[in-house]
Amino acid sequence: MAKQAVLLVNLGSPDSPSVPDVRRYLREFLGDERVLDMPAALRWLLLEGVILRTRPKRSAHAYAKVWTPDGSPLIATSRQVREKLAARTPVPVALAMRYGQPAIAPVLAQLVADGVDDILLFPQYPHYAMSSWETVVAKVFAEAKKFSPALRFTVVQPFYAEAGYIDALVASARPYLEKPYDHLLFSYHGLPVSHLRKADSSQVHCMTAPHCCQTCSPAHATCYRAQVFQTTRAFAARAGLDPARWSVSFQSRLAGEPWLEPYSDHELERLPGAGKKNLLVITPAFTADCLETLEEIRITGREAFLTAGGKSFTHIPCLNDHPKFIDFLAGQVDGWIARNTAHKNASVL
Numbered sequence: 001m002a003k004q005a006v007l008l009v010n011l012g013s014p015d016s017p018s019v020p021d022v023r024r025y026l027r028e029f030l031g032d033e034r035v036l037d038m039p040a041a042l043r044w045l046l047l048e049g050v051i052l053r054t055r056p057k058r059s060a061h062a063y064a065k066v067w068t069p070d071g072s073p074l075i076a077t078s079r080q081v082r083e084k085l086a087a088r089t090p091v092p093v094a095l096a097m098r099y100g101q102p103a104i105a106p107v108l109a110q111l112v113a114d115g116v117d118d119i120l121l122f123p124q125y126p127h128y129a130m131s132s133w134e135t136v137v138a139k140v141f142a143e144a145k146k147f148s149p150a151l152r153f154t155v156v157q158p159f160y161a162e163a164g165y166i167d168a169l170v171a172s173a174r175p176y177l178e179k180p181y182d183h184l185l186f187s188y189h190g191l192p193v194s195h196l197r198k199a200d201s202s203q204v205h206c207m208t209a210p211h212c213c214q215t216c217s218p219a220h221a222t223c224y225r226a227q228v229f230q231t232t233r234a235f236a237a238r239a240g241l242d243p244a245r246w247s248v249s250f251q252s253r254l255a256g257e258p259w260l261e262p263y264s265d266h267e268l269e270r271l272p273g274a275g276k277k278n279l280l281v282i283t284p285a286f287t288a289d290c291l292e293t294l295e296e297i298r299i300t301g302r303e304a305f306l307t308a309g310g311k312s313f314t315h316i317p318c319l320n321d322h323p324k325f326i327d328f329l330a331g332q333v334d335g336w337i338a339r340n341t342a343h344k345n346a347s348v349l
Contacts, residue, residue, distance in 0.1 A: 002118040002152070004340070005092040005111055006333055008082055009104065009136045010124040010288060012097030013072035017063035023056035029099045034135040037195060059291075066294040074290040075101075078124070080321045081288070081329070088330040091337065092116070098136050105143045112147045120336045121155045122329070124287045126165060127227040128158040129191055130199060154336055160227040164328035166234045169284055171324040173239065176280055176316045183245055183276035186235075187264040187297060188228045188285040190250035192257050196225055225260060231284055251283075252292050268301050272309035279305060282316040287325070289318045 014025035030036050036043045070076040086093040096107040123136040137155055144151045159165045193207055199222040200206035206223050213226040220226040232248055251264035283293045298315040305313045319325040
């Protein structure tokens, strides 16, 4: 009989907010060919010759602002999610990070040592991107080959429009939406435009065809931008939002090439002048609060908004370990177990 387990994988964090640890983390993260999508030699020159000379100190300062007694907020929250999900499922639940610790390789090695040969791989990314969901899947598969060719995987696909995910988002935001506000900004992680075009196998739709995200296309299966718009529309419909009181923006860009617009930092400076003085910001691309939500939005974004004339700024926390999110995760696991059981029963018959 196969022994099953669930493997949750998220982005990761440095071991500490020290400059050496942040530099080590950034070298692994930005050294990923699916993150900095360029020829290997050019990526190395950019990373070692430019980015790692200046960015580790700035990023270490940012990490220090959000570090907790339990360490990285992303890691601490992910552990809580793992524990709560494990309490809801009949199979073991493991946790790994794409970059940093706990690393994917030793976690897989331990699962194999425990006799596991059937794994539900659950990337904690609601939307497809080569620099998030895809790199997790590719890394897990590459490492798995080193340990056991018999390992079998079922991969949870991007869940950007799943009813349980939308319900969890709305439930987590409801207490904030019930208070007075002028505007709700959906701030999603940004991507280079080139990543969208590369993910479009047709090469004629994403960021090329007019109204590409509103026009049905097979390209949407791997289009981050189309998927975040679907999440937003589903949330707005489920929550009963006034279309005039919400908008979408993109954060966390690197200089050097076009990224998805509008930029969140620009919007935070613009909105007060447009009469949006009392702002809510939600960050649905992140399932757990991390540097990008806590420092970039809750601290730096808030300061920018208030400096531009805003009156109140509230960042709605990520799903983290919200009960509805645990319900969604557990439902996905239960469905996988049920499908496997039905398949085995059918095979016996």
